[in-house]
Amino acid sequence: LNRIKASGLKLRFCTNETQATREKFVKKLQGMGFDISVAEVTAPAPAACRILKERSLRPHLLVHNDLVPEFAEIDKANPNCVVIGDAAENFTYANLNEAFRVLIGMEKPVLISLGRGRYYKETDGLKLDVGAYMKALEYACDVQAEVVGKPAKAFFESALAEMGVPPQEAIMIGDDIVNDVGGAQRCGMRALQVRTGKYRPCDENHPHVKPDAYVNNLAEAVDVILQQL
């Protein structure tokens, strides 16, 4: 990270984190020793806030308690859309029914989803991710959710706009073959897959997505990028 910053290259951190505000997320990474600030982070909640403002949407929120502060400035009275994130313990029967009733009560239901992940792993086991609950509401209301976050094209485009860089001059580094690599490439960027984290050997035979290159870790990704300057 320090080598990239020293080289003068522009940098954004693109995360699908929706269980915490950017402040909390950044503090965690700073605690691990990373040189990162809130202004460098592109995340689904602020992207959703931009959409809400642009279209005068007032959300009913079905999100994690720790994410609610990201929506502090948004008018939430008399909701005309539903925003769903990885609400975790907030995915109760009562809360799901409530979000459903808000949606089905609209003439044209608007559902905005902060990601489309299927599941993820925590120390106490696998958990259903926001995508599964998004599908439940989509089916019940016969609507299609608008997905904010990786791999949505608009999400990468806003990261590029924040840097002021065209896609062909940008490169994505990520461990997720579909969300990171596939999403960035569909936006016209190149993408490296790191063989750490979510990476699985079977990713190298993915039917639709092929990274521009593989690297064994983040340091090697930086080597590759700096060599080509």
Place this chain on the structure above:
Amino acid sequence: LNRIKASGLKLRFCTNETQATREKFVKKLQGMGFDISVAEVTAPAPAACRILKERSLRPHLLVHNDLVPEFAEIDKANPNCVVIGDAAENFTYANLNEAFRVLIGMEKPVLISLGRGRYYKETDGLKLDVGAYMKALEYACDVQAEVVGKPAKAFFESALAEMGVPPQEAIMIGDDIVNDVGGAQRCGMRALQVRTGKYRPCDENHPHVKPDAYVNNLAEAVDVILQQL
């Protein structure tokens, strides 16, 4: 009902009820004055039990507490499939994650769903039905559920088999254009839609399903049927 029984016609009650055992369901209808017995009811849970036995499947149950007795005779140790019904208050975050973990842990996940309803109305408002939660698990595990209950063809076929009647000699009476009328017709039966209960005027312009006739109520349905004998 009494006139149909007196005429000598064979009769089955086909229900998608999965919040109670057939015993409880029948008691409720008897209390309303209907001449009905458990042996005359075709319901999703016993249909699922037949499938479980035939294929030596041991279910993990995500169903309503009141439905559990229907699975009393089924081996549930070391589960190799998940059976989902309208679990209502049992649709907790913890229970959904548990059912998901059982499914995703299988080499080839088997998900059996007691219906595919989107939602239904109760005195305290609309509730998400089993179909929504089925979709969540389908998406998370990348599987397709096997649906037991209306409108599944196998469900109507088992009702016909229980009566010993071929489909072309049977007629379905129901208020649900897709689950009752559409399902029965796809099985080769004729079907009347009653203009009561779930019926909505827009059903008469349904893009895919057209009943053989409309009747205003159950009594009129019986008139139509008995006239044709």
